[in-house]
Amino acid sequence: MLASQLSWLPNNPAWRDDFRSVAADDDADFDALSRLAGFQIDFLCTERLDTLAQRKLRAIPPAQLPDPPIRLAILGSSTISYLVPAIRVGLLRRRLWAQVHVTPYGQYLQELLDPGSDLHKFRPTVILFAFDARHVIGLPAAGMSRAEADSLIEEKATHYAELWDRAQQAFSCRVIQQTMLPVFPELLGNNEHRLPGSPQRMVARFNQCMRELADGRRVDVLAIDNRVQRDGIGLWHEPALWHKGKIEIAPAMAPLYGDLVARIVAAQCGRSHKCLVLDLDNTLWGGVVGDDGVEGLVLGQGNAAGEAFVEFQRYVQQLSARGVILAVCSKNEEKAALEPFSRHPEMVLKRPAFAAFLANWTDKATNLRHIAERLNIGLDSLVFADDSPFERNLVRRELPMVAVPELPEDPAEYAQCLADAGYFEGIGLTAEDLSRADQYRANAERETLRTSMADLPSYLKSLEMEMIAGPFDRLSQTRITQLINKTNQFNLTTRRYSEREVAEAMERADVVTLQVRLTDKFGDNGIIAVVIGKPSGAGLLIDTWLMSCRVLGRQVEQATLNLLVKEARRRGHKALIGEFRPTQKNIIVRDHYKKLGFTRQDCDESGNSLWQLPIDQFVPFDTLITIAGMPA
Amino acid sequence: MTDSEILDGITDIVRDALEDDTIVLSPESTASDYADWDSFKHITIVVATEVRFGVKFKTAEIESMRKVGDFISLIQKKLKAA
Numbered sequence: 001m002l003a004s005q006l007s008w009l010p011n012n013p014a015w016r017d018d019f020r021s022v023a024a025d026d027d028a029d030f031d032a033l034s035r036l037a038g039f040q041i042d043f044l045c046t047e048r049l050d051t052l053a054q055r056k057l058r059a060i061p062p063a064q065l066p067d068p069p070i071r072l073a074i075l076g077s078s079t080i081s082y083l084v085p086a087i088r089v090g091l092l093r094r095r096l097w098a099q100v101h102v103t104p105y106g107q108y109l110q111e112l113l114d115p116g117s118d119l120h121k122f123r124p125t126v127i128l129f130a131f132d133a134r135h136v137i138g139l140p141a142a143g144m145s146r147a148e149a150d151s152l153i154e155e156k157a158t159h160y161a162e163l164w165d166r167a168q169q170a171f172s173c174r175v176i177q178q179t180m181l182p183v184f185p186e187l188l189g190n191n192e193h194r195l196p197g198s199p200q201r202m203v204a205r206f207n208q209c210m211r212e213l214a215d216g217r218r219v220d221v222l223a224i225d226n227r228v229q230r231d232g233i234g235l236w237h238e239p240a241l242w243h244k245g246k247i248e249i250a251p252a253m254a255p256l257y258g259d260l261v262a263r264i265v266a267a268q269c270g271r272s273h274k275c276l277v278l279d280l281d282n283t284l285w286g287g288v289v290g291d292d293g294v295e296g297l298v299l300g301q302g303n304a305a306g307e308a309f310v311e312f313q314r315y316v317q318q319l320s321a322r323g324v325i326l327a328v329c330s331k332n333e334e335k336a337a338l339e340p341f342s343r344h345p346e347m348v349l350k351r352p353a354f355a356a357f358l359a360n361w362t363d364k365a366t367n368l369r370h371i372a373e374r375l376n377i378g379l380d381s382l383v384f385a386d387d388s389p390f391e392r393n394l395v396r397r398e399l400p401m402v403a404v405p406e407l408p409e410d411p412a413e414y415a416q417c418l419a420d421a422g423y424f425e426g427i428g429l430t431a432e433d434l435s436r437a438d439q440y441r442a443n444a445e446r447e448t449l450r451t452s453m454a455d456l457p458s459y460l461k462s463l464e465m466e467m468i469a470g471p472f473d474r475l476s477q478t479r480i481t482q483l484i485n486k487t488n489q490f491n492l493t494t495r496r497y498s499e500r501e502v503a504e505a506m507e508r509a510d511v512v513t514l515q516v517r518l519t520d521k522f523g524d525n526g527i528i529a530v531v532i533g534k535p536s537g538a539g540l541l542i543d544t545w546l547m548s549c550r551v552l553g554r555q556v557e558q559a560t561l562n563l564l565v566k567e568a569r570r571r572g573h574k575a576l577i578g579e580f581r582p583t584q585k586n587i588i589v590r591d592h593y594k595k596l597g598f599t600r601q602d603c604d605e606s607g608n609s610l611w612q613l614p615i616d617q618f619v620p621f622d623t624l625i626t627i628a629g630m631p632a
Numbered sequence: 633m634t635d636s637e638i639l640d641g642i643t644d645i646v647r648d649a650l651e652d653d654t655i656v657l658s659p660e661s662t663a664s665d666y667a668d669w670d671s672f673k674h675i676t677i678v679v680a681t682e683v684r685f686g687v688k689f690k691t692a693e694i695e696s697m698r699k700v701g702d703f704i705s706l707i708q709k710k711l712k713a714a
Binding site: 020042043044045047048051079082238239240241243244245247250251252 | 675683690
């Protein structure tokens with residue numbers, strides 16, 4: 001096992017025994033397999049686990065997978081099939097599963113262009129373009145002028161961007177482009193960038209070019225070039241293997257490569273983690289505040305460990321600034337736990353940075369459940385960082401869906417450990433991401449207010465809610481797409497649409513689109529509901545209705561329905577048709593249409609049901625939400 | 633490290649690579665004794681051996697390693713030189 005590989009996962013000396021008992025158990029399910037993927041395993045064990053998982057899952061197909069299922073196609077220019085097991089195991093680690101199709105190497109262009117090809121039959125939902133550097137750069141010509149070299153790179157990059165366009169047009173799929181691995185030794189030296197035709201410079205230039213093109217096209221980048229900066233090209237690429245079998249990425253790095261691919265795919269499915277839950281003593285500061293007092297803590301200047309804790313706090317603060325929610329889960333008296341936040345001059349993180357703060361003597365698994373409930377997110381959205389191996393193992397055993405990094409003993413390495421694990425992989429950034437931490441904090445305050453107020457209507461009234469609704473627009477289309485692809489709980493049909501499809505719906509005059517924002521006295525909640533209605537024979541069919549769980553229980557559903565009926569009536573529809581498609585995650589909306597006065601029309605064997613609401617008899621719901629505007 | 637310790641290590645690797653825990657190797661074993669041991673598995677086994685014993689094989693050596701005994705003697709040579 002290489003030190004740089006999967007070092008955030010726990011090591012399990014008994015892994016092979018566990019593997020054998022899962023293999024022998026006829027009832028072993030997806031969770032048991034997923035648990036095996038949660039340890040440091042080398043590429044051989046990764047392949048074995050993949051073989052086992054494929055065999056088991058044929059008999060017992062996994063529940064709770066995204067809909068539609070992930071079908072990943074890999075289009076490459078050299079040997080890549082040996083990387084596939086690691087990709088599937090990386091997904092398994094995230095409780096996901098995928099069918100994978102690899103095109104024969106060198107055939108990617110034909111496969112993409114020929115409508116009768118295996119690729120077209122496979123109908124990928126994600127395509128990964130994985131080209132090796134020698135294929136892209138071609139025969140090196142160090143004597144080239146700058147103009148020649150740059151126009152060559154531009155031409156190649158544009159060619160690949162056309163492949164992305166083709167892929168998106170043919171399959172409406174997600175596209176991932178792998179960056180070139182910097183495999184070429186330098187010719188000039190430290191100032192290599194001054195030699196225009198240097199293959200090393202061309203790879204760097206090409207990667208930069210791809211990133212720029214990818215941003216304009218909603219293509220996600222698999223940055224193995226950045227990863228090489230961390231691990232070293234010597235680990236990632238062995239020239240002997242290239243010559244022996246056109247193997248560009250060293251097989252020993254496959255588990256890490258697979259994890260990198262899996263985290264992007266998971267992010268595309270809205271399965272990245274959302275919340276970092278932190279222990280306090282010896283995690284955010286050195287020492288035990290209850291014993292050592294605020295004055296006795298190791299934190300800040302004058303001490304290497306103290307500075308390391310400050311640096312870690314800064315890293316956490318930056319995570320929060322990019323949209324990761326923070327929470328505290330600590331075994332402490334609450335009063336003692338809060339003291340450093342108010343009194344210690346070197347604390348970077350302040351109490352308001354945390355959306356939930358649980359310092360008590362209850363076991364941590366119970367506290368983590370409370371945190372997930374209070375923030376209205378799934379347990380599988382949590383990452384739990386604690387220096388204590390006891391607490392880590394307890395949580396892993398009780399709550400296997402919570403991610404628990406194996407924090408290194410030295411606080412100087414905490415931040416890198418979290419970064420390596422890639423829990424919070426993000427593929428786009430919206431204005432809402434940047435203010436998310438504030439939203440959840442305000443939410444936690446609303447929650448506190450709610451528990452302190454006995455009667456709900458007066459609480460809702462005190463919130464002074466305002467709703468701003470309107471059709472989709474270009475400004476919000478990215479955020480709307482993001483919501484469509486990551487909302488799992490309050491989602492009636494869990495249909496996922498690409499940004500292109502969202503834009504198409506927006507253009508169609510017969511399709512009703514609705515985006516809903518909610519503000520209250522604590523702040524702007526942003527876009528919290530999305531509806532797409534399509535004309536059908538029986539009336540306006542609600543193809544998509546989803547809502548952020550942050551605003552549950554606040555009459556948003558009723559207010560949204562009022563608007564929807566108004567719009568359907570304006571268009572001459574006689575009825576609204578609601579559709580409910582059950583998944584493992586959306587039980588919460590099982591009775592959504594019933595509660596809103598729809599009657600059930602139809603239900604098939606998989607539980608999908610259709611509901612009807614006649615428009616002429618509809619009486620608008622009374623709500624405590626002011627409708628502030630309905631821009632055209 | 634003794635030859636038999638190295639043989640045990642290689643046996644573990646081959647069992648994982650060929651996904652068969654019943655395999656028993658001797659220095660005389662070769663790839664052709666096992667249907668699944670193809671040229672790609674051979675690379676896998678060579679790479680895993682490098683990682684396990686902390687050695688590095690040359691391009692030409694990879695080609696020349698036919699019998700398990702070849703693995704053992706090459707590894708011994710490299711461990712002694714280190």
